[in-house]
Amino acid sequence: MLARVAAFAIDGLDSRPVTVEVDIRAGLPAFAVVGLADKAVREARERVRAAVLNSGFEFPQRRITSNLAPAYLHKVGPGFDLAIAVGLLAASGQVPVEMLERWAVFGELSLGGELRAARGTLSVAEGARRLGIEGLVLPRERAAEAALVEGLRVAGVTTLREVTEVLSGERPAPAPPPAPAADDAEGEPDVDLGDVRGHEEPIDALVVAAAGGHHLLMEGPPGTGKTMLARRLPGILPPLDRTDAIEVTRIRSVAGLHAGSALAAGRPFRAPHHSISASGLVGGGAVPAPGEATLAHHGVLFLDELSEFARPALEALRQPLEDGHVIVVRGQHASLFPTRFMLVAATNPCACGFLGEAGRCRCSEPDIARHRRRLSGPLLDRIDLLIGVPRPSADDLAAAPATTTARARERVLAARERQSRRLAGTGVGCNARLTPALVRRHVALSAAADAALRDAHERAHLSPRGRQRVLRVARTVADLAGADRVGAEHVLRALSLRQHEPGEGTDAPAAATTVAAG
């Protein structure tokens, strides 16, 4: 006898419908699983056999063939256990088949017949909704996650026995779980800007970065608090809206990082170690899995010790930074992963780390140039802000905290509000993504601001690209100040956050002194 069960395979971040067919016929006892199944899926045979027997069902001593269709699609992971077990019970007449025509099942089995959560529940539930399936049976701890998808009935159960009872109508499908509260596991309430002493200026710069969505590089000696500041960036970004939060939840779920069961509330913060490979950073693997860049989608990707990262890994970030997504191709298969993160990089100013600290640096100028060269290149081109993080003095540490996360976030929100009003209809969300054309249209400079920029061009060797970066940042500074026109002080603040230009400070031409008194 033949039974069919609707199931789903995870493909990138999406799910694809898979029909699990189970055929039982006379022959020597055997149990085969076919259809491009990976090792975890083939091991399902052992789990299904034990779970069926331990749940008090009969395991047919006949020839059992299970096929996962379509056969060309790679199927990965243990999420097919439940579908195979249910198919086997239906094919052997132990479960009625009517409901199986309208419901899908998803979950991993233990040997004792309990359901275990598998990765990618949200993607599976979305796939079921797209396919017009009435309901989804899945492990109870994932019911809340699946219930984020509207218009799909969700039955969260704990054992294989319960599954058969729901499918045979003996037990009503459990009531949909209450609307999930925001999952705060991610938001880190104990990480607040209010705890930071000193660093008044770097925090102000951090607010600029958050307000314009600018990628940033922090430069400072070891132990001055670069990581501490970076950790506080997600907190001052605008809260995720529902669509974005669902996207973040889906990514976390597929990556197996979603511990809580409901919507992710906080923006992600990912800080991979510098030994990471290119595929670890942007995604990869035999069956493409999301990398750190995707896990940081809508959040912050923090690269500490930027100069220590392997060059191929950093070069691989170019497409994600440019396009907001990355396409990973493996074999005949391409997966698209979204990567709209804010890049926060941190570096020591020189090899020993103490450049600028009176008398502590032991590097010669060629060493420093070499250190800078290690950082330079296409990645720095995409970074708008350079924030110097000096070692705070005793006075700095004694000062009151400059701001709190809540206050900073308010300023960021107001600035973002101005940006979205101005940029409505352009498809660009924030100042960091202004194209040169949009810069020309939306960054109106006052006469004094224009003069300041000309001075910088003369004195600071501002390159054309550096100029674009300064204009984008100046726009954000003006947005934070609530100004429509970009004034001199906004341009000057942006200039104080510009990157080192090659040749800067070595042979400055004669002074151009158009910006005199304040």
Add this chain to the structure above:
Amino acid sequence: MTPPACNGRKPQSRVGACNDCLRRTWLVAALAPWLQRVGGPPVVRALLALEDAELLAALGAGAKGAPIRAGHRAFDPANARERCRAAGLEAACRCDPAYPAGLRDLEAPPAVVHATSFPVLTAVAAEPAVAVVGARRASTYGLEVARALGRDLAAAGVPVVSGLALGVDGAAHQGALHAGGITVAVLAGGADVPYPASHARLYRRIAGAGAVVSELPPGTRAFPWCFPARNRIIAALATLTVVVEAAPRSGALVTAAVARELGREVGGVPGQVTSGLATGTNALIADGAHLVAGAQAALDLVYGVGARRVPARPLPADLDPALRRLLEAVAAGHDTVAAAGRRAAGAGDAAVALTRLELLGLVRRTAGGRYVRVA
């Protein structure tokens, strides 16, 4: 000595060198690879003090020396002058009154001096010049001091002589150019070949505003022995040689040693005793060199105490008082935005105000969020 008629290619180009001196220069360039092989600096020095005939004899009678002997016999001075002009260089030999007088003090003065501009070189030779030399792999401190020395000496009207090398030499040239002064670069190879290549842009600026000088004919490649030989010319052109940073076996110490032999003044910029780059200069000072803490000390040595002053660089007259206070705070070591802002309250947003000062050229933003007063 009448300069040969020019061919119209570059009328102002004056190659005032006699046939014998040109032949001598040709011989030294032709022997350059051999000199490199034959022995260390003392041997090379002794050989270069020999007359042409003695040098050829020292070369030996072997077959290897034959092309050089033949070339020496068949030497065509007109051709050498033409090549000089084609490279855009001027020249003067020992027999020429335009030859820089300081070089005559040397044990073995260069037979011919090639320069991109002889009028500049003559002007430099006519009044006291200061050589600023030092380590190629200099520290940030060393570069800062070299740049300030170059700038302030040039601002006081003193020509700055150095070797176009990476590090201290380049910084001294840049400082002098920045102040709009005269600077002379003495090269180890031909004066038409920018060396090191990464200083090609600096080379062009020096050639434009000062002079690039060499004793070897155009196109000559520099062998290692040429660098100490070049250093002797730097020392001889200058009244005072200041070493900024030097490791124990630095070429800058060769320059200082020659200067001392010539009876010229030698100065050293003191460094941190913990830094390897200060060993050479600190030892120099211990040996009796003058301690040069800045351009004023150098001027006092050259012209006598107080005779000539580094012109004060006045702050812009219309500098906002708040900016002035901020500048004073930075100069006093309150060098972060937060510290400077606290010291000089009222400057508005301190980061903005510091950027104003930066665009005025009064402070410089350094790595890691600190500012320094541009000296």
